[in-house]
Amino acid sequence: MLLKKNKAEKNLLILAIIALVLFVSPLYILGEDAHIRVHDNLDSNLAWYKVLAESGQLRGPIDAVIPQVMNGNLSRNAFGSEFTLIVWLYALFPPMIAYALSQTITRVFAFIGMYLLLKKHFLKEEKWAPITIGTALAFAFTPFWPSGMLSTLGMPLALWAFLNIRQGERSWKNVLVLTLLPFYASIVLGFFFFLSAMGIFWLTDVIRKKAWNWPFLLSIVYMTGIFFIVEYRLVYSFLFDDEPNSRDEYFHARLTFWHCVRLTFKNFALGHHHAASMHTLVILPLMFVALFMTLRQKKGKKDKVFLFLFLLNFALSAWYAFWFYKGWLPLTERFHVLDTFNFARYHFLRPLVIYLLFALTLKIIWSHGPFWRRLVPVFVLAQIMTVSFFNEEILFQDKPTVKQFYAEEQFSAIKEYIGLPQEDYRVASIGLHPAIAQYNGFYTLDSYNNFYPLTYKYQFRKIIEKELEKNKTLRIYFDEWGGRCYLFTDELGKHYMFKKRTKKRLKNLELNTEAFKAMGGSYLFSSVPIDNAEENLLRLEKVFESKSSVWKIYLYKAI
Numbered sequence: 001m002l003l004k005k006n007k008a009e010k011n012l013l014i015l016a017i018i019a020l021v022l023f024v025s026p027l028y029i030l031g032e033d034a035h036i037r038v039h040d041n042l043d044s045n046l047a048w049y050k051v052l053a054e055s056g057q058l059r060g061p062i063d064a065v066i067p068q069v070m071n072g073n074l075s076r077n078a079f080g081s082e083f084t085l086i087v088w089l090y091a092l093f094p095p096m097i098a099y100a101l102s103q104t105i106t107r108v109f110a111f112i113g114m115y116l117l118l119k120k121h122f123l124k125e126e127k128w129a130p131i132t133i134g135t136a137l138a139f140a141f142t143p144f145w146p147s148g149m150l151s152t153l154g155m156p157l158a159l160w161a162f163l164n165i166r167q168g169e170r171s172w173k174n175v176l177v178l179t180l181l182p183f184y185a186s187i188v189l190g191f192f193f194f195l196s197a198m199g200i201f202w203l204t205d206v207i208r209k210k211a212w213n214w215p216f217l218l219s220i221v222y223m224t225g226i227f228f229i230v231e232y233r234l235v236y237s238f239l240f241d242d243e244p245n246s247r248d249e250y251f252h253a254r255l256t257f258w259h260c261v262r263l264t265f266k267n268f269a270l271g272h273h274h275a276a277s278m279h280t281l282v283i284l285p286l287m288f289v290a291l292f293m294t295l296r297q298k299k300g301k302k303d304k305v306f307l308f309l310f311l312l313n314f315a316l317s318a319w320y321a322f323w324f325y326k327g328w329l330p331l332t333e334r335f336h337v338l339d340t341f342n343f344a345r346y347h348f349l350r351p352l353v354i355y356l357l358f359a360l361t362l363k364i365i366w367s368h369g370p371f372w373r374r375l376v377p378v379f380v381l382a383q384i385m386t387v388s389f390f391n392e393e394i395l396f397q398d399k400p401t402v403k404q405f406y407a408e409e410q411f412s413a414i415k416e417y418i419g420l421p422q423e424d425y426r427v428a429s430i431g432l433h434p435a436i437a438q439y440n441g442f443y444t445l446d447s448y449n450n451f452y453p454l455t456y457k458y459q460f461r462k463i464i465e466k467e468l469e470k471n472k473t474l475r476i477y478f479d480e481w482g483g484r485c486y487l488f489t490d491e492l493g494k495h496y497m498f499k500k501r502t503k504k505r506l507k508n509l510e511l512n513t514e515a516f517k518a519m520g521g522s523y524l525f526s527s528v529p530i531d532n533a534e535e536n537l538l539r540l541e542k543v544f545e546s547k548s549s550v551w552k553i554y555l556y557k558a559i
Contacts (some may be wrong), residue, residue, distance in 0.1 A: 009129040016137045019384075020107060023141060026393040027100035032403035034096065035396040037146060040274075042405050043496070044448045045147040046099065047435035049090035052079045054441075058091060062236055069438060069447050070485070071426065071519060073456040077233040077241070078449055084230060085184050086149055096402055102146065105184065106153055111140035113157025118359050121163050122305075128363065134380035135359040141387035142351060143276040143395070151190030152275055154181050155352040158191075158223070162198055166205070166216045178223040187227040188234065193346045195224050237451070244454040246482045255324040263321035267347065268314055275347055277354045278390055282383040283361070290361040293368055306360040313353050320347035358383065400499075400550040407549035411440035414544055414555060418523065426520040428463075430487045430506070431498040431527035432551060445519055450483035457482050459519065464488050466510040487511070487524075498527040500545065500552035506530045513537040517558050524556040 027034050036042065057064045057076045064076035080087045089098035114136035123132050144153050158181055161174040185191055198220045205213055228235050255263065269284060271277045291310060294303045323344035362379060365372045389395070399405075415422065427442045428434065434446040445460065461468070461478070468475040470490035478488060486496065491506055498504050506528055513536050524538060533540055538556040545552050 006126070009126065009133070012129055012133045016111065016133050019137055020111060020140060023388070023391060024100065024104050024107060026391070027096070027103060030393070030401075031096045033401050034393060035399055035401055036099065036392045037143075037396060038399055038405070038497070041146050042402065043433040043435050046090075046095055047406075047439040048079055048449075049087065049098070050095060051438050052087065053091040058082055058087065062233065067423070068441075068443050069449070070452055070456055071443075071445060073453050074447065074449060075237070075241075075451070077237045078451040080147075081231050081233050083183060083232075084149075084186075086147065099146070102149065106144065106150055107140045109150055109157060109184075110142075110153035111136045113154060113160060114139045114355060117156040117160040117163075118356075120160060122356065123359060123363060130377055130380060131359055131362045131366070134377075134384060135355055135362070138358070138380070138383045138387050139351070139355040141384065141390070142278055143273070143390050143392075144351075145189065145274050148186055148189040148274075150181060150185040152348050152351050154185050155190065155194050155349070156355075157181065158194065159352065162216070162219060165219045166202075166213065168215075170215075174219070175222075178219060179226060182223065182226040182230045187231055188342075188345075190345070190348045191223075191227060193348055194352075195220060195227075197346075197349060246450060246452050246454060246457050246485075250450075250481055254326050255321075257325065257327070260321045260325045263324070264314075264318045267320050268317035271350065272320070272347060275345075275350055276390070277351045278387045279354045279358070281386055282379065283354060283358045286361050286365065286379060287357055290364040293364055303360070303364060306357065306364065309353050309357045309360065313350060313357060316347045316350050316353065320344050400497075403548055404550045406436055406439045407546060407551055407553075408440060410544050410546035410549040410551065410553060411437070411442070413546070414525070414553060415441070417542060417544075417555070425522040427523045427525060428487050428516070428521060429525045429527075430489065430530075431492055431496065431504075432525065432553075433496050434486065436551075437525055445516070445521055446486050448484050448486075450481075452485070457485065459515075460485055462515040463512050463519075463521075465512060470510075492528070499550045500527075502528060504528045507532065509533075509536055511536045511538075513558050521558055523558070526554040526556060527551050529554055530556065 027036075051066060051068050052058055055066050055068060057066060059082045060076045062077065065072045066074045066076060066079065082088075086098075086102055089101055092098070093101065115132055118128075118132040118135060139156070140153070142153070145151070150157075157177055161177040164171065164174050182191070187195075202213065202217050202220060205211070205216070270280055277283075287310065290306065294306065362376050365379070366376050418425070422441050422443055425443070426445050427437055428444060428446045429437055433448065434444045435448060437444050438447070464478075464487055467489045468478060471488075471493065474488045474490065474493065477484075477494060484496075488494075489506060489509055491508065492498070492504070506526070509530055509532055523541075530536065530538060530540075533556060537559050539559050541555040541557050543552065543554055
């Protein structure tokens with residue numbers, strides 16, 4: 001009987017591997033014709049990796065700069081560390097091959113981590129195999145911040161290793177996991193919050209058990225130390241770079257109490273796109289069913305882990321929402337780090353918590369008789385199907401493909417028309433992301449980056465000063481964040497993707513072209529026509545179109 005169960009589990013694992021292969025296959029089959037996330041991905045990170053790889057500064061010194069971006073005011077330290085393996089993927093492979101490999105690595109280790117964690121520490125018996133494997137597969141299918149790598153989806157694997165060490169297990173496998181994960185994850189995009197949570201976990205153990213458990217504590221310190229080594233550029237910038245930067249003018253505490261309450265329940269029910277769990281349709285109602293079953297039968301002690309995780313899940317949503325409460329303002333004014341570092345990201349723990357809850361929920365439901373037991377596989381398949389529909393190829397099918405977005409053929413024609421070495425002039429974009437020009441080798445004054453000198457922000461602001469005066473929303477967005485150092489206009493607002501079929505036109509543009517030229521600016525790439533170009537000392541040079549692009553580029557020269 002045991003042999004049959006092991007064989008059944010093996011067959012389920014094979015099916016899960018096939019499902020993972022199918023899930024990532026569009027990236028390999030379609031290549032640049034694939035649809036992938038634009039926000040915080042195509043509009044930024046993919047272009048950054050390409051720019052870094054071609055800059056000659058991939059292993060540059062601490063004080064190196066990237067000359068192609070922001071007139072050389074962007075520090076090499078604003079890009080990923082050369083010890084982070086995703087940087088090397090983009091240095092060694094074409095962007096879409098690197099992207100596909102990164103997605104595959106992340107999803108495979110997300111599955112392995114959740115499967116090992118559930119099987120070793122939560123659902124140990126063979127009969128739970130459909131739940132452990134199904135939950136792990138659904139977790140591996142969840143959308144994640146692509147450049148975050150294993151920052152959230154690697155947490156189950158790290159927790160597996162930490163729980164092993166906590167229980168006294170001495171194995172090289174645990175050390176290997178804690179050593180290698182920092183090379184494919186980010187401390188600020190997930191693991192700072194995970195490791196500090198582990199520290200709290202260790203401390204509660206000390207209080208409850210009156211024992212120090214030094215191996216557990218040392219393992220937390222060890223992994224933190226590896227992260228500090230891998231991300232030494234970030235550590236240096238945070239501790240030793242005293243030049244004011246754009247993050248020094250980031251203000252987050254502006255919501256009312258009741259707005260935060262509403263945001264708590266919204267986040268609890270729907271989640272957040274940077275830590276997506278896709279739990280609303282299936283997992284959330286099932287969690288309440290399991291909660292009702294547990295409370296009705298007074299199994300609080302038996303299901304205390306479930307109850308704890310349920311409360312933790314809600315607490316993390318509340319923490320995220322109330323981080324933006326304006327009542328924090330006196331503290332943020334006194335302790336500037338509360339503004340420059342996003343402590344709201346403790347909610348990045350939620351995908352881990354929610355899928356642990358899902359597995360425990362299914363266990364509770366299974367235990368309530370034959371009727372409910374027959375429904376468990378249905379619930380597992382329902383969640384897997386739900387997250388399957390969030391495959392990027394489905395989710396972003398109405399967005400440009402990678403090829404259409406970066407429009408290399410079109411921008412090559414622009415480069416040839418200008419006819420000068422790209423390093424000899426500077427450009428900026430209106431109505432489309434500067435990352436597109438950067439990807440195509442142009443030297444841009446504008447960019448999307450949240451760590452650049454404050455002096456540069458003030459200098460750039462002069463170009464769009466009159467446009468910001470017209471629009472309060474844009475003024476607050478730029479002045480109190482400024483991560484998108486774009487040529488904002490009142491008429492276009494916070495929209496950066498006007499495709500070639502748009503009817504939008506700029507009729508009342510007011511740019512300070514002299515300030516633009518003073519920074520070395522020569523050309524503007526606009527995705528919409530500028531009716532009053534001459535008033536802004538701009539001359540339309542040529543309009544560029546391409547069948548392989550979604551843009552119509554109006555090339556203006558500053559005169």
